[in-house]
Amino acid sequence: MTEQTNQIQKLMDVCLLAGDIMLKSGAETFRVEDTMMRIAAAFENRPSQCFVMPTGIIFSIDGADPTKLVRVSERSTDLQKVADVNHISRQIANGELTLSEAYQALKGVEKAGLAYSHWIRILSAAIASGCFLIMFKGVWHDFIPACLTGGIGFAGLVYLHRLIQLKFFSEFLASLIIGLLAFGFVGLGMGQEFDKIIIGSVMPLVPGVLITNAIRDLMAGHLVSGLSKGAEAFLTAFAIGTGIAFAFAL
Structure with a gap:
């Protein structure tokens, strides 16, 4: 026994x-x-x-x-x-x-440490930001500003997440950085369409996997998990939107 x-x-x-x-x-x-x-x-x-x-x-x-x-x-x-x-x-x-x-x-x-290093993730976020800019019909003149804005914003997210345990505030501050950088590049004449730069730069912050898992859990009948993941994704999206809106206000 x-x-x-x-x-x-x-x-x-x-x-x-x-x-x-x-x-x-x-x-x-x-x-x-x-x-x-x-x-x-x-x-x-x-x-x-x-x-x-x-x-x-x-x-x-x-x-x-x-x-x-x-x-x-x-x-x-x-x-x-x-x-x-x-x-x-x-x-x-x-x-x-x-x-x-x-x-x-x-x-x-x-x-096992299978995750990519922070530098590779930041570089990937920067390249992805520029590619999203082009995908959303932005101009090639804004490609480099979008890459810089997305990379710096994602680096800010990684660094701030170490200092602030609450994801909402680190995501809010990262999106605020992105908004201010986009306005700065356009103001200095290095960029043309700040809205496209912002859209491309915030895409690496969007909780795509979380949204997908929430929908799949709901479809599979796991209502508690699906709703909680959906709420977490909503808070992340709200933090990103609030940060950009605050940058507009400034």
């Missing part, structure tokens, strides 16, 4: 670790639940119950005591980790990994 209990506890630890990594890396709620239940089904014939929210995971296996809870306070976007956990779950389902091997593999994914 003790050996079976220890086996179930290890299985729960593996399932919760997999769900924790996926949720922190930006996976959809229904994908996290499906992965955890598939892992549990591969090792245990008992039904498992899983309830995932953007801020936590509750998981239990029928007949096992107690139910376990994992609190998730920080979330980002790292789709490589999501793909790695999915690959490990498939190996588990195919019987290629034991519980101990799966746990060690997931620990390796958790500790």
Whole structure:
């Protein structure tokens, strides 16, 4: 009985670790639940119950005591980790990994620094800002100002997020920086259409993955997660709009 209990506890630890990594890396709620239940089904014939929210995971296996809870306070976007956990779950389902091997593999994914460096992200945001400017029918004369504005604004977001834990204020200040820089470039004669520069520069700040996940969760019937992610996306959009409006007012 003790050996079976220890086996179930290890299985729960593996399932919760997999769900924790996926949720922190930006996976959809229904994908996290499906992965955890598939892992549990591969090792245990008992039904498992899983309830995932953007801020936590509750998981239990029928007949096992107690139910376990994992609190998730920080979330980002790292789709490589999501793909790695999915690959490990498939190996588990195919019987290629034991519980101990799966746990060690997931620990390796958790500790892996797969995210791009801040400089690469800032450079990517700068290039994306210029490309969005052209996509929204801006003129090539504004390409460089849009790149500079978007890059500096995103760098401000990264730096301010370290100082201010509340995302709303860091996003508000980053969009304010973008608005002021756009007006500055146009005022100095380096840019022509400040509205197109602003639109292109704020696009890297737009929560596209969050909006997509919110819609997919709602369509899958996960109303709590879908509405909470939608509210988070709305607050981000509101912060961006407020920052730009404040720049207009100044």
